[in-house]
Each structure stands twice: as structure tokens, then as C-alpha cells.
Amino acid sequence: MATRLMFENSCEVGVFSKLTNAYCLVAIGGSESFYSTFEAELADVIPVVKTSIAGTRIIGRLCAGNKNGLLLPHTTTDQELQHLRNSLPDQVVVQRVDERLSALGNCIACNDHVALTHTDLDRETEELIADVLGVEVFRQTIAGNILVGSYCAISNRGGLVHPHTSIEDLDELSTLLQVPLVAGTINRGSEVIAAGMVVNDWTAFCGADTTATELSVIESVFKLREAQPTAIVDEMRKSLIDSYV
Amino acid sequence: MAANMFVVPQTRGTVLCCKCGIPMAPNPANMCVTCLRLEVDITEGLRKHVIIMYCPECESYLQPPRTWIKAQLESKELLTFCVKRLENDLKKVRLVNAEFIWTEPHSKRIKVKLKVQKEVLNGAILEQSYVVEYVQQDHMCESCTRFQANPDQWVAAVQLRQRVAHRRTFFYLEQLILKHDAAVHAIKIKQMDQGIDFFFGNRSHAVKFVEFLGKVAPTKSRHDKQLVSHDPKNNNYNYKYTFSVEISPICREDLICLPPKVAASLGNLGPLVICTKVTNNIALLDPFTLRQCFLDTDQYWRHSFKSLLGSRQLVEYDVFDVEVVSPEYNVGGSKYVLADIEVARITDYGKLFYIRTHLGHILKPGDRALGYDLYGANSNDMELDKYKGLVLPEAILIKKSYEEKRQKKRGKPRSWKLKSLDMEVDDTKGRAYEEKMNSEYEGFLRDLEENPELRFNLSLYRNRDYQPSEMASVSEGDDMPSVPLEELLADLELSEQEDGEDSMRE
Numbered sequence: 049m050a051t052r053l054m055f056e057n058s059c060e061v062g063v064f065s066k067l068t069n070a071y072c073l074v075a076i077g078g079s080e081s082f083y084s085t086f087e088a089e090l091a092d093v094i095p096v097v098k099t100s101i102a103g104t105r106i107i108g109r110l111c112a113g114n115k116n117g118l119l120l121p122h123t124t125t126d127q128e129l130q131h132l133r134n135s136l137p138d139q140v141v142v143q144r145v146d147e148r149l150s151a152l153g154n155c156i157a158c159n160d161h162v163a164l165t166h167t168d169l170d171r172e173t174e175e176l177i178a179d180v181l182g183v184e185v186f187r188q189t190i191a192g193n194i195l196v197g198s199y200c201a202i203s204n205r206g207g208l209v210h211p212h213t214s215i216e217d218l219d220e221l222s223t224l225l226q227v228p229l230v231a232g233t234i235n236r237g238s239e240v241i242a243a244g245m246v247v248n249d250w251t252a253f254c255g256a257d258t259t260a261t262e263l264s265v266i267e268s269v270f271k272l273r274e275a276q277p278t279a280i281v282d283e284m285r286k287s288l289i290d291s292y293v
Numbered sequence: 294m295a296a297n298m299f300v301v302p303q304t305r306g307t308v309l310c311c312k313c314g315i316p317m318a319p320n321p322a323n324m325c326v327t328c329l330r331l332e333v334d335i336t337e338g339l340r341k342h343v344i345i346m347y348c349p350e351c352e353s354y355l356q357p358p359r360t361w362i363k364a365q366l367e368s369k370e371l372l373t374f375c376v377k378r379l380e381n382d383l384k385k386v387r388l389v390n391a392e393f394i395w396t397e398p399h400s401k402r403i404k405v406k407l408k409v410q411k412e413v414l415n416g417a418i419l420e421q422s423y424v425v426e427y428v429q430q431d432h433m434c435e436s437c438t439r440f441q442a443n444p445d446q447w448v449a450a451v452q453l454r455q456r457v458a459h460r461r462t463f464f465y466l467e468q469l470i471l472k473h474d475a476a477v478h479a480i481k482i483k484q485m486d487q488g489i490d491f492f493f494g495n496r497s498h499a500v501k502f503v504e505f506l507g508k509v510a511p512t513k514s515r516h517d518k519q520l521v522s523h524d525p526k527n528n529n530y531n532y533k534y535t536f537s538v539e540i541s542p543i544c545r546e547d548l549i550c551l552p553p554k555v556a557a558s559l560g561n562l563g564p565l566v567i568c569t570k571v572t573n574n575i576a577l578l579d580p581f582t583l584r585q586c587f588l589d590t591d592q593y594w595r596h597s598f599k600s601l602l603g604s605r606q607l608v609e610y611d612v613f614d615v616e617v618v619s620p621e622y623n624v625g626g627s628k629y630v631l632a633d634i635e636v637a638r639i640t641d642y643g644k645l646f647y648i649r650t651h652l653g654h655i656l657k658p659g660d661r662a663l664g665y666d667l668y669g670a671n672s673n674d675m676e677l678d679k680y681k682g683l684v685l686p687e688a689i690l691i692k693k694s695y696e697e698k699r700q701k702k703r704g705k706p707r708s709w710k711l712k713s714l715d716m717e718v719d720d721t722k723g724r725a726y727e728e729k730m731n732s733e734y735e736g737f738l739r740d741l742e743e744n745p746e747l748r749f750n751l752s753l754y755r756n757r758d759y760q761p762s763e764m765a766s767v768s769e770g771d772d773m774p775s776v777p778l779e780e781l782l783a784d785l786e787l788s789e790q791e792d793g794e795d796s797m798r799e
Contacts, residue, residue, distance in 0.1 A: 211319040214303035237311045237323035237414075261314035 050252040050267050053085045059235045059255025060243045062201070063108045066153070067246035067253065069160065069204070070115035071136050072096045075105035089251055097135040101128055108246065109153035112197065114160045117141035117180035121150035143180045147173045154197040157242065159204045162225050164188045164196045186224050191217065201242045204249050206269040208232050208241050230269045234258055322417035329419060335411040336423040339382045345375075345403075347429040350437040361434045366403075367393045375405050375427060386411045394424065403427040436494065447480055447492035448533060449499030453506065454488035455540040459605060460730065462544060462571075463489060464737040466510065467714050468751040475505040476714065483717040496534050503536050508573055511590040514538040541593055543568050543575055546607075546691050547600035548665045550676045551577075555596050559586045564680055567691065568600070569627075570746075576625065580651045580689055585625045601674055607663040609694055610636040613645070617653050626746075630654040636688065638666065650690045661697065664690035695743070707738070710756040 055064040056078050064075040065086065071094050074083050086096050101107045102123035112119050117140055120129065124144055133142050147170055149155050155166035156177065163183040165174065174185050190199045191210040199210040200221075207229045209221065222229045234244035235255040245254040247270055254266065267273055307316040310325035317325045324332065346355035353361040354374055364370035376383070376391055386409040394404035408422040439446060455462050466489075470476050476491060478498040483490040493499040506512050518532040543549065547568045556562050563579045566586075570576040575588040612634060619631035632653025637645050639661070646668065656662055668687040677683070741748055 211308040211323055213306065215306045216301050216303060218306060231306050231308050231319070233308065233311050233323040239323065259311045261309050262311050264314070265309055 049089075049250075049272055050254055050263050051085065051089060052254055052256045052258055052263075053082065054256045055082045059257045060240075061108075061253050061255050062241075062243045062246050063106050065246050065253070066108045066111055066113065067248050067251075068114050069248050070094055070140055071113075071118075073107055073111070073132075074098050075107050076100055077105065086253070089253075095135060095137065097132065099128060099132060099135075107153075109151050109198075109243070112152040112156035112158060112163075112177075112181075113140075114158050114181050114183065115140070116160065116182040117143060119152050119156070119177065119180060120144045121152055122146045123150055141180050143176065145173055145176055152197070153242070154195045157197045157200050157202055158183055159202045159225070159227070161204065162186065162202075164190075164200070164202075164221075164224070166196060167194050188221065188224070190221070198240050198242050201245055201247050202227065203247045203270055205271040206230070208234070208245075208247075208266060208269055210239050210241065212239070228269060230265060232262060232265045232269075234262055234266075236262075320417050322414040324414075326419075329413070329417065330421065333413045333419060335386060335409060335413065335419055335421050339386070339409075339423070340379060340425065341423065342426050342428070343375075343378055344428050344430055345378065346432040347401075348434040348437055349431055350433060350441075353434060355432065355434065361436075366398060367395075371403070372405070375403065375425075376407075378427075379407075379425065383407075383409070389420065390422075401429040401431075403429065440494075445481070447494065449493045449496045449536070450534070451491040451493070451499050451502055451506075451536045451538060452485075452488065453491065453538045453540070454485075455542060456487060457542050457544060457603065459544075459603070460733055461604070461737055461740070462510070462540060464734060465747070465751075466506075467716075468711060469509055470505075471712055471714060472750065472752050473505065475502055478502075481717065482714055489716070499534060499536055503538055506538055506540075507590070511541040511543075511571065511573055511575055511588075511593050512538050513541075513590075513594050541571075541575065541590075541597065543571060543593070543598075543600055544603065545569065545571055546604045548602040548689060548691075549577065549598065550601045550672075550674055550680075552596055552598050552676045553679055555588075555598065558592075559588075560584075562586055564676070564683060565601075565685070565689070567689070569625075578624065578629075578651070581631075581649055581686075583619075583622050583624055583629050583631060583651055598676060599674075601672060601677070602665045602667075602670065606665060606670070607691060608666045608688075609639045609696070610646075610662045610664055610688065610690065611639050611642070612636055612656050612658055612660045612662055614658055615653060615656055618649070619653075621654060628654055632656070634690070636662065636664075636690070638669075644668075646687045648686055648688050648690070652690055652693065655693050656690070661694035662690045663692050663694045664688050692743070695739075699739070706756060707742075708756055709753045711738075711751070711753065 053061060055061060055075070064077065066073040072086055072090055074086055074096060076098050077083070083098060090096055099107060101110045101120060102125065104110070110121050118132065118136065120142065122144060129142065129144060136142060145152065149166060149169065155169060157164045158181055161183055163177055163181060163185050165177065165185055165187050167187045167189065169187070177183065178185050188196055190196050191213040193199050193210065201208050202225060204227070206227050207225060209218065209229055209231050211231050211233050213231045218229050218231060233239060234241050235257040236259055238244055245252055245266070250272065252266055252270055252272055254263065305318055308319045308323065309315065310317050310328055311323050312328040313325060315325055322329055348361060351363065353363040356362055356374065356377070362370060362374050364374060372391060372393065376388070388407060389410055390408040392406050394406050396402045396404050405425050405427070406422055407425060408420060410418055410420045413419050476482060478493055478495065479491045480494050481492040491502060493502070503514055514536055516534060516536045518534045520530060521533055522531045545568055549566050549568060551562060551564050551566060556564050562577065562584060563581055566577040566579050568575060569578045569585070573590050575593055576585060577588060578585045614635040616633045617630055618633055621628050621630050629651040630653030632650055633647065634650050634656065635645055635647055652662065666688055667685050
């Protein structure tokens with residue numbers, strides 16, 4: 049189910065939040081309504097954590113993560129790191145990355161199985177991503193842009209990419225990611241997909257400017273209509289129980 | 294390098310328009326054109342309704358502050374004018390195309406469809422066309438108002454004068470003016486005693502006309518102005534300008550006795566000379582030495598002199614005997630042969646003259662010739678008196694006479710005709726004056742027939758009334774000079790066009 053919301057009069061929801069299958073990070077904003085929208089949707093299922101990274105609110109663009117782990121830039125303070133380690137479930141590995149390109153959210157786009165990264169990422173960082181997030185890493189560009197983390201939003205069910213992506217590129221990316229992809233826009237024609245929305249396997253949050261057409265595209269490509277959160281989380285619970293035993 | 298690279302062909306996919314959801318090619322705004330047009334109107338703020346001033350008399354449009362541009366409906370000039378009126382608006386957008394939309398000619402509305410381009414949103418360029426309506430308001434332009442108030446009013450006048458007793462020069466000038474369209478801007482042309490007056494609405498037109506005259510005739514001009522009105526508030530002065538142009542009294546075929554100074558400056562040219570050609574230079578030929586000299590306009594007016602005898606004083610001579618004395622000389626394009634000749638005036642066969650002439654190449658015994666009778670003339674010339682001991686020849690022949698042959702052709706129309714200027718003629722002079730004018734004009738036409746070089750500068754038109762079959766039946770012993778058809782052919786198309794126009798008018 050896709051929800052429309054705003055953060056302090058800005059429609060760029062993906063800048064101020066990070067959503068995965070296991071947790072949700074939210075920026076500390078002026079009004080509580082942003083946080084409470086997320087709470088209303090997700091509170092029963094996954095933890096919603098208020099945080100800042102490196103003292104800023106643009107947490108969505110600075111960190112990258114999936115259900116297995118969370119990568120933070122080297123500018124994250126120790127208190128923030130500790131806070132996150134405490135708030136998130138134990139199986140989520142929280143790791144600070146020493147990387148020149150510190151806006152990890154812009155450089156890495158990932159779901160639970162595959163990650164696309166900025167072409168200039170360090171080799172060590174790439175290995176770290178493969179380790180911490182448990183994903184296969186591919187260096188890619190999207191419609192000629194190297195900031196793959198900004199111009200696409202992917203979940204385990206589907207992905208939305210920059211509208212100018214050519215058909216050949218779409219085919220290639222789709223083969224890599226093994227999910228259906230569609231080229232489209234968010235927030236009334238904006239091309240910066242990941243900044244305008246956050247998505248996981250059963251829900252998505254978009255900026256308030258998103259038109260009905262865009263919303264329907266999102267709902268169809270990410271298969272949000274028939275998605276039931278309980279079914280997915282049950283799957284996760286099974287694996288959790290496995291670990292205890 | 295590029296040839297060896299393997300480049301994957303990139304095909305653009307389709308995205309859904311973010312507003313209406315129809316599939317479209319991605320563009321910077323990511324909205325389909327219709328949705329974009331609904332959102333943004335690039336013609337906002339541009340004028341769609343303009344008032345223009347139109348003068349119905351001269352069919353021109355006002356371009357402020359003062360210029361009036363003449364243009365027909367739906368013409369290129371009108372389109373340029375309309376677009377220029379919108380110049381300020383069109384600075385904000387880029388104009389791609391402009392065209393007229395048809396409106397009723399008397400509706401006083403002109404509609405122009407303009408296509409403009411502007412950048413909107415994030416770099417998308419939108420193209421939109423819109424219609425601008427121009428309302429024509431009738432407003433007489435200044436020159437038409439002035440003309441309406443007083444149609445005879447002129448601003449500049451050129452008074453052209455030549456102090457001689459005949460009008461041959463003016464007939465020739467008239468044809469030259471017609472050929473060069475020099476009097477196209479003249480409001481009025483009036484024939485005066487010993488000259489013609491031209492009236493213009495603009496000083497610059499008059500100046501241009503005076504310059505034209507200076508090029509074709511040896512003239513001396515002076516100008517003057519008269520204050521008509523004065524606006525003390527913005528210091529505007531309205532004047533009437535008058536140009537007085539005088540043509541030198543020397544004409545073709547005149548016999549001249551040069552003043553000693555002029556003769557000396559021309560290298561002691563024999564004091565008696567014949568004027569052979571007058572343009573802005575005067576060509577003088579010494580008939581005894583066959584030397585030709587040119588006098589510049591300035592040179593002439595420095596020491597101006599009159600002619601001794603003019604073409605009206607030509608007398609007919611009968612030629613009895615010709616003895617060629619010299620070989621053929623080519624003087625300035627024409628051939629002359631010196632010959633000793635025996636002539637007598639036809640009025641007085643008793644007195645024979647043995648004289649030298651330069652017309653040895655065309656005169657044969659039995660011909661008639663025209664010349665000046667110095668034997669019988671009583672010359673009262675100051676210049677002549679200055680030459681002490683000058684022996685005057687008894688006669689000087691100027692040209693061959695075709696009078697007898699003309700008698701046969703009397704009354705028959707010519708194969709060509711001339712146009713004339715729209716002149717106001719003074720009708721009060723009486724019948725005798727009119728007859729004199731007609732005979733002078735006839736003489737001028739004969740002159741044209743005899744001299745191809747005169748015809749060179751003029752336009753001759755084919756005479757529709759002329760029947761050539763009649764002419765063929767009349768046998769001519771000696772060839773009489775006539776205008777060959779080839780010279781008229783160039784004007785044939787013109788006259789056809791004229792006739793075509795005539796038929797359309799009918």
C-alpha cells in the first residue's frame with residue numbers, strides 16, 4: 049500500500065527516511081506527523097527508529113541497508129552509532145564504513161539479494177557491502193548517471209528507475225537484479241526516484257506531489273496491492289527461530 | 294577510435310505521463326504535451342490585441358514615432374511591420390513562425406498567427422502558437438494631410454531655363470527624363486517661356502533632380518529658400534526651396550566663334566567651330582582642321598560664350614561639285630572627309646560658292662545640304678570683332694538635307710512614337726505659337742531619325758497605327774534615314790504590356 053506524505057513541506061521523503069524489510073529509520077523533524085505516519089503503518093511489524101546521522105537529518109541519503117545490515121558513513125558520531133546498535137534488532141549488523149564517498153544512500157541501491165553501486169566505490173567498501181549486507185555487488189550506471197542510489201528505488205519484488213533509461217539498459221539491469229523494472233517518475237515528474245520515495249516488500253511511502261498515475265505505476269511494479277505484511281514477516285520469523293535453535 | 298568500439302544501440306522507452314497516464318517518450322518535464330500546456334501557458338503576458346494606424350490615401354501604416362510604411366494586405370512588408378510592433382513582447386520568447394490568417398479586407402482587422410517557443414519547468418522547451426489581432430484605425434499621414442489641404446503646395450521647385458529661341462533641348466530632355474524616371478517625384482510640371490518648372494514635395498527630390506540635370510546637360514545652378522512658417526516652441530522652420538538651373542545656350546549644329554581666351558586654352562582651335570554634341574560636355578569640331586575638343590561644364594561657364602548662328606538660320610544649298618581633298622578621318626566616332634565643294638543657295642542660283650567642307654563623305658553632286666550663309670549674314674558678334682584679320686568663309690555646311698524625300702512622305706505616320714511628360718502647357722499664347730511648337734517638334738523627330746547616337750539614350754515605342762505595307766510600295770531612290778525596327782524591338786514588350794493593361798481595363 050502506498051502512502052503519500054510530506055516532511056516539513058518537502059515532498060522528498062526518501063531523503064529523510066530509510067525503509068527496509070526489518071527496520072525503518074526516520075529523521076528527527078520539526079513535527080511529529082512524519083514519524084507518526086510511519087508508526088501508524090509499521091509499528092506492529094518492524095521497529096521505527098528516530099535518528100540523525102552525522103548530526104544531519106538527511107539520513108536516507110547517507111546510509112544504505114537491507115534486512116541483513118546497515119552501513120553508515122565515517123562521519124557518523126559514536127553516540128549515533130551506539131543508539132542505532134541499541135535500537136535495531138540484533139541480526140542487523142550496523143557498520144561504519146570508511147569511504148571517501150560518504151553519501152552511501154546515493155551511491156548504493158540495494159535489496160536483500162543484489163546491490164548496485166557507484167562505479168568509483170573503493171574495493172574494500174565493495175567487499176564490506178558484500179559481507180555486511182549479504183548481497184551480490186554490481187557497479188552500474190542508470191541512464192548515464194553514476195549516483196545509482198538516487199535514481200532508482202528497488203525492493204525484492206520490483207524496481208523503479210530514472211525515466212530516461214533506455215530499453216537495453218532496463219533489460220540489463222533487470223537481468224542483474226532479477227526483478228521486474230519500470231522507468232517512471234515520482235513527485236509529479238521528478239526524476240530523482242530514491243529521494244522521492246522509500247519502499248519495502250509490502251509498503252511504500254511517496255511524496256505528497258505524486259500523481260495518481262505515478263502511484264499506480266509504483267503499486268503495480270512493486271506489487272503492493274496484494275502484499276500482506278504478516279506473510280512476509282512470518283517468513284522472517286521462521287529464519288529467526290532457526291537461529292535460536 | 295570510435296569505429297572500433299562496440300556501442301550498444303540505445304532505444305528510448307516510454308514512460309507514463311505523470312498527470313494523465315498516457316504513455317509518452319520521456320522529456321525533461323515528464324508530462325505529456327497536453328498536460329504541460331494545461332499547466333503552463335507561455336503566451337501569458339504577451340499582447341494579443343494591438344492598435345495600428347493606417348492612412349487610407351496612401352495605403353501606409355504608421356510606425357511610431359514618424360515613419361509611414363507602405364504595404365499591401367497580406368504582404369511580406371506588412372508581416373514584417375506587424376511583427377516589429379510586437380518586438381517588446383517577443384523578447385521574452387523565441388519566435389519560430391508567423392503567418393497571416395485571412396480576414397475580410399474591409400473589416401479593419403488583421404490577424405497574425407505567431408508560433409513561439411519558451412523554456413519551462415526543468416529544461417523542457419514548449420512550443421505554442423497564438424493569434425494576435427491588429428485593429429486598423431484610419432489616420433491620415435502628414436504628407437496626405439498637407440496634400441489635401443492644398444494640392445498645389447510644393448516644398449521645392451526647380452526652374453530649368455535655356456536662353457535660346459527654340460525648344461529642341463527641352464524636347465530631348467523630356468525624353469531623357471522619361472527614360473531615367475527622374476521626375477517621378479514631381480508633384481507638378483509646368484511649361485514656361487524658355488523653360489520648364491518642376492515642383493517637388495521634398496527638398497531631397499529636387500536636389501536629386503538637379504544633380505541628374507547636371508549629368509546630362511551643361512548647367513549652372515543656384516538655390517535659394519524662403520521662410521514659410523516658424524514654430525518658436527520647438528524651433529521648426531518650414532521653407533520653400535527654389536533651384537534655378539540654367540542650361541548653356543550652345544546647342545547641337547550651332548556655329549560658334551570662340552573668344553580668344555577659350556580658343557587659346559583649347560590649343561588655338563580655329564575661332565569658327567561647330568558644336569557636334571552636347572551632354573554635360575560640349576563637343577566642338579573645327580570644320581577646316583577636323584579637330585575635336587571637349588569643353589567641360591565648369592570650363593564653359595568660366596568663359597561663357599554664345600553661338601554665332603543657330604539651327605534656325607540654316608539655309609539650303611544645292612551641291613554641284615565635290616572634290617575630295619583628304620582621306621577619311623575618324624573623329625570621335627564619326628567619320629569626316631575634307632572636300633572642296635561648289636554650292637549655291639537654292640534661292641539664288643546666280644552666286645556660286647567654292648568652300649571647304651568636312652562632309653565630303655556623304656555629299657555628292659546633286660545633293661542638298663544645309664549650312665550657314667556667312668556671306669549673307671550680318672554678324673553682330675563681339676567675339677568676331679576681337680579677331681582682326683580673320684577671313685570668314687562664305688558658307689559652312691552642317692548636314693545633308695533630306696527635304697525632298699520628306700516631301701514624298703508628308704503626312705504619312707512614322708513607325709515609331711515617343712511618350713511625353715505630363716506637363717501643364719500655357720494655352721494663352723495663341724495659334725501662331727502652337728504652330729511654331731508643332732513644327733519644332735517635327736524638326737526634333739526628324740533629328741532623331743537622322744542621328745542614331747541621339748536615339749541611343751532614349752526609348753522609342755512602336756506605333757500601333759503604322760502600316761508597313763504602304764511604305765514598301767513606295768520606292769525610294771536614295772535611302773532616307775529612318776529608325777530601324779531592331780531599335781524599336783526592345784520596346785515592343787513594353788508596348789505589349791501596355792496593351793495588355795489596356796485590355797484589362799476594358
